Amino acid sequence: xxxxxxxxxxxxxxxxxxxxxxxxxxxxxxxxxxxxxxxxxxxxxxxxxxxxxxxxxxxxxxxxxxxxxxxxxxxxxxxxxxxxxxxxxxxxxxxxxxxxxxxxxxxxxxxxxxxxxxxxxxxxxxxxxxxxxxxxxxxxxxxxxxxxxxxxxxxxxxxxxxxxxxxxxxxxxxxxxxxxxxxxxxxxxxxxxxxxxxxxxxxxxxxxxxxxxxxxxxxxxxxxxxxxxxxxxxxxxxxxxxxxxxxxxxxxxxxxxxxxxxxxxxxxxxxxxxxxxxxxxxxxxxxxxxxxxxxxxxxxxxxxxxxxxxxxxx
Amino acid sequence: xxxxxxxxxxxxxxxxxxxxxxxxxxxxxxxxxxxxxxxxxxxxxxxxxxxxxxxxxxxxxxxxxxxxxxxxxxxxxxxxxxxxxxxxxxxxxxxxxxxxxxxxxxxxxxxxxxxxxxxxxxxxxxxxxxxxxxxxxxxxxxxxxxxxxxxxxxxxxxxxxxxxxxxxxxxxxxxxxxxxxxxxxxxxxxxxxxxxxxxxxxxxxxxxxxxxxxxxxxxxxxxxxxxxxxxxxxxxxxxxxxxxxxxxxxxxxxxxxxxxxxxxxxxxxxxx
Ligand SMILES: Nc1ncnc2c1ncn2[C@@H]1O[C@H](COP(=O)(O)OP(=O)(O)OP(=O)(O)O)[C@@H](O)[C@H]1O
Ligand SMILES: [Mg+2]
Numbered sequence: 001x002x003x004x005x006x007x008x009x010x011x012x013x014x015x016x017x018x019x020x021x022x023x024x025x026x027x028x029x030x031x032x033x034x035x036x037x038x039x040x041x042x043x044x045x046x047x048x049x050x051x052x053x054x055x056x057x058x059x060x061x062x063x064x065x066x067x068x069x070x071x072x073x074x075x076x077x078x079x080x081x082x083x084x085x086x087x088x089x090x091x092x093x094x095x096x097x098x099x100x101x102x103x104x105x106x107x108x109x110x111x112x113x114x115x116x117x118x119x120x121x122x123x124x125x126x127x128x129x130x131x132x133x134x135x136x137x138x139x140x141x142x143x144x145x146x147x148x149x150x151x152x153x154x155x156x157x158x159x160x161x162x163x164x165x166x167x168x169x170x171x172x173x174x175x176x177x178x179x180x181x182x183x184x185x186x187x188x189x190x191x192x193x194x195x196x197x198x199x200x201x202x203x204x205x206x207x208x209x210x211x212x213x214x215x216x217x218x219x220x221x222x223x224x225x226x227x228x229x230x231x232x233x234x235x236x237x238x239x240x241x242x243x244x245x246x247x248x249x250x251x252x253x254x255x256x257x258x259x260x261x262x263x264x265x266x267x268x269x270x271x272x273x274x275x276x277x278x279x280x281x282x283x284x285x286x287x288x289x290x291x292x293x294x295x296x297x298x299x300x301x302x303x304x305x306x307x308x309x310x311x312x313x314x
Numbered sequence: 315x316x317x318x319x320x321x322x323x324x325x326x327x328x329x330x331x332x333x334x335x336x337x338x339x340x341x342x343x344x345x346x347x348x349x350x351x352x353x354x355x356x357x358x359x360x361x362x363x364x365x366x367x368x369x370x371x372x373x374x375x376x377x378x379x380x381x382x383x384x385x386x387x388x389x390x391x392x393x394x395x396x397x398x399x400x401x402x403x404x405x406x407x408x409x410x411x412x413x414x415x416x417x418x419x420x421x422x423x424x425x426x427x428x429x430x431x432x433x434x435x436x437x438x439x440x441x442x443x444x445x446x447x448x449x450x451x452x453x454x455x456x457x458x459x460x461x462x463x464x465x466x467x468x469x470x471x472x473x474x475x476x477x478x479x480x481x482x483x484x485x486x487x488x489x490x491x492x493x494x495x496x497x498x499x500x501x502x503x504x505x506x507x508x509x510x511x512x513x514x515x516x517x518x519x520x521x522x523x524x525x526x527x528x529x530x531x532x533x534x535x536x537x538x539x540x541x542x543x544x545x546x547x548x549x550x551x552x553x554x555x556x557x558x559x560x561x562x563x564x565x566x567x568x569x570x571x572x573x574x575x576x577x578x579x580x581x582x583x584x585x586x
Contacts, residue, residue, distance in 0.1 A: 093326070
């Protein structure tokens with residue numbers, strides 16, 4: 001359809017002997033929520049810095065919103081909003097002043113600063129504490145304020161660096177809602193995270209980074225299909241045939257292990273292609289089957305599948 | 315240059331800096347001591363000693379050490395009057411310069427290094443401001459207050475010093491040519507020196523305290539001038555004052571040129 005909003009090719013950054021980002025090539029499409037996954041030190045923050053023209057690449061190039069981050073940094077940053085890993089708020093200033101100063105810095109039209117700041121304070125549920133110094137805020141409030149500041153100039157592309165890492169589940173859920181809300185307004189979101197549940201819930205596509213290298217990219221669902229070969233399948237059977245079924249399943253060639261749990265039999269380590277054979281075996285043995293439920297692999301399974309693969313590689 | 319962004323950086327820095335007691339205290343105390351307490355001491359000391367019937371031996375000895383040029387300026391005045399002119403016009407001149415130097419230095423320490431310490435620099439680097447605008451905003455947020463404080467200080471000093479002068483010399487001493495040159499030419503240069511040296515310190519220092527301590531070394535040249543004048547090596551005539559301003563401007567511009575090369579967001583972010 002349209003040009004990708006982010007296109008990196010061979011993007012590389014070294015710090016001394018450390019390869020923080022190694023030959024990263026990827027495209028992010030307009031309007032998607034893109035998850036950038038990786039362990040500590042995988043190169044996520046460095047990538048965001050490179051894509052915003054605040055860090056010089058050692059090699060390779062990128063185009064973001066059709067601009068070269070190094071040559072057109074200011075023009076690019078006018079259209080991007082970056083939530084940094086630490087909220088980076090002026091704790092000695094009020095919430096309102098934090099927002100209005102950044103509205104000035106981002107060149108929000110003068111007449112719009114006030115209404116926009118007030119609207120953001122309301123949306124992000126900070127209106128009541130708008131004149132309090134940020135230093136006294138809870139982590140969740142700080143993160144909401146930092147998010148509000150990130151969108152004060154209505155950027156088309158948002159970078160969020162581990163937006164929920166320091167938050168409790170309730171605050172994290174609030175932040176998720178806000179991310180989905182901004183995405184629905186048509187913004188593209190590039191989100192660094194090592195929270196796989198979060199990525200699975202929010203992201204259209206994810207990329208997995210390992211030691212600066214891209215090791216997988218796709219929708220969480222596709223990745224699971226492609227990368228997680230061993231499935232877990234739950235069989236709900238007639239209660240009095242459990243023993244017989246176990247015997248059949250444990251001897252079946254496609255299943256790594258089978259055992260009863262909470263009234264069902266759980267087969268794990270099954271290859272996708274082996275499932276029809278398992279069902280046929282049970283039917284052949286005369287076991288009544290009420291339900292067969294394959295458990296969809298999660299991003300977590302993908303992540304660990306990838307991880308064990310790269311660990312084994314020389 | 316996007317002046318709205320520069321102005322926003324200045325407002326942000328000043329609002330934040332003025333909440334740091336380590337900054338506000340010296341900015342208030344040093345001028346008060348120099349511009350109010352010292353002149354009053356000059357007024358009070360001879361009165362106290364002469365009423366006690368002591369002679370002015372110490373003062374005479376001090377005055378005998380000054381340079382011949384300065385001695386000519388004090389010709390025909392009695393010891394107390396000569397002492398007052400010496401202290402109020404000449405001795406305090408290098409001390410006066412400490413004010414813009416120190417104010418600019420301590421604000422710049424908070425704005426350049428304190429910002430790093432508070433971890434608020436990163437978000438600023440992601441804004442569309444250019445490196446030049448960022449630097450200009452930060453420089454002005456230290457330079458303009460330094461000018462304001464030295465102007466205010468001078469106004470205050472003119473009053474208290476004249477109060478002492480009228481008593482001891484019989485006429486007001488301010489305004490005069492040397493001090494006018496000091497205020498409009500040398501003080502802005504001293505402020506510039508105070509803050510451009512901080513750009514360099516900021517590349518090393520990790521905390522405001524570090525930066526403040528290292529930065530306070532910039533007052534040393536003024537202390538040297540003070541000693542040189544007391545021991546008769548130099549005195550603050552108009553030429554020396556003009557030349558001092560010129561030297562400070564040249565050094566500041568050189569420091570600015572060098573500092574500007576280190577002040578790139580791509581370097582700053584790697585040092586966060
Ligand atoms: N300014 C720097 N100087 C030296 N090394 C750096 C610098 N910035 C990053 N690195 C190194 O580059 C690698 C990638 O770091 P980066 O911060 O991008 O990782 P990350 O994926 O964001 O990790 P985290 O989850 O911990 O935030 C790490 O090994 C890190 O130590
Ligand atoms: Mg990071």
